[in-house]
Amino acid sequence: MKKIVIYKSKYGSTACYASWLAEALNCQAVSAVNVKTLNLGDYDIIILGGALYLGNIGGKSILTDQWDALKNKHLIVFTVGLENTKNADWQQSIINRNFNDEQRQIIKFFHLKGSINYQKLNFLYKILMFLRKAEIKYKKDSARSEEEKEFLAVYGKSDDFVKKDELKPIEDYIAQIERS
Numbered sequence: 001m002k003k004i005v006i007y008k009s010k011y012g013s014t015a016c017y018a019s020w021l022a023e024a025l026n027c028q029a030v031s032a033v034n035v036k037t038l039n040l041g042d043y044d045i046i047i048l049g050g051a052l053y054l055g056n057i058g059g060k061s062i063l064t065d066q067w068d069a070l071k072n073k074h075l076i077v078f079t080v081g082l083e084n085t086k087n088a089d090w091q092q093s094i095i096n097r098n099f100n101d102e103q104r105q106i107i108k109f110f111h112l113k114g115s116i117n118y119q120k121l122n123f124l125y126k127i128l129m130f131l132r133k134a135e136i137k138y139k140k141d142s143a144r145s146e147e148e149k150e151f152l153a154v155y156g157k158s159d160d161f162v163k164k165d166e167l168k169p170i171e172d173y174i175a176q177i178e179r180s
Helices: 013-025 032-037 088-098 101-106 123-137 146-154 164-179
Strands: 003-008 028-031 045-053 074-081 108-113 115-117 158-160
Touching: 003 013, 003 032, 013 028, 013 045, 013 074, 013 164, 028 032, 045 164, 074 164, 088 108, 108 164, 123 146
Parallel strands: 003 028, 003 045, 045 074, 074 108
Antiparallel strands: 115 158
C-alpha cells in the first residue's frame, strides 16, 4: 500500500515525529506547504501530523478541504502538543473541535507529546502562555489538575517530551491495515 506522512510543524516537534514515522514506514514525509504539488488520491494510507495551537490541529484543512476525494482512504491524524496524551476528555474535545461527525468516524487519531522552548515562541504565544499561567495561579494548588501543575513547572523553560517510541501505536495500526 502506498503511504505518505504529511506534517504541519511550527517549532519542530511534529516534523521530527513525521520524519521518524516516514523512515519507519519507508515512505515520504512532506511538509504541508508542499502538499499542493501532490495528488493525494494516489495514496492508500494518508497520515497527517499536526501541531496543536489553541485547540486547532495544524494542517487539518489538507484532509477537510479534499474530504470527498479522501474519505475512502485510510486516514490517520496524529496531534502534537504539550497536553497530557492520556486525557481522553481533552482528546475528544480537540477531535470534536476540528472534525465533523463523518470525519471523526473515518479518521484514526493519535496524540503525541511535543516540546517547548519559550525563547523561540512568538510574541502572541508568549502572551497566551502568560495568561494561561495567570489563570492557573489563581487556583488553589489542590484544585489544579496534573496538566496545570505540569504547565506551571515548565513555564518559561524549555522541555522536550519528543520520543521515537511514542510512534509505536501508529506503526502498529498501519501494520494492521496492511495485513488486512
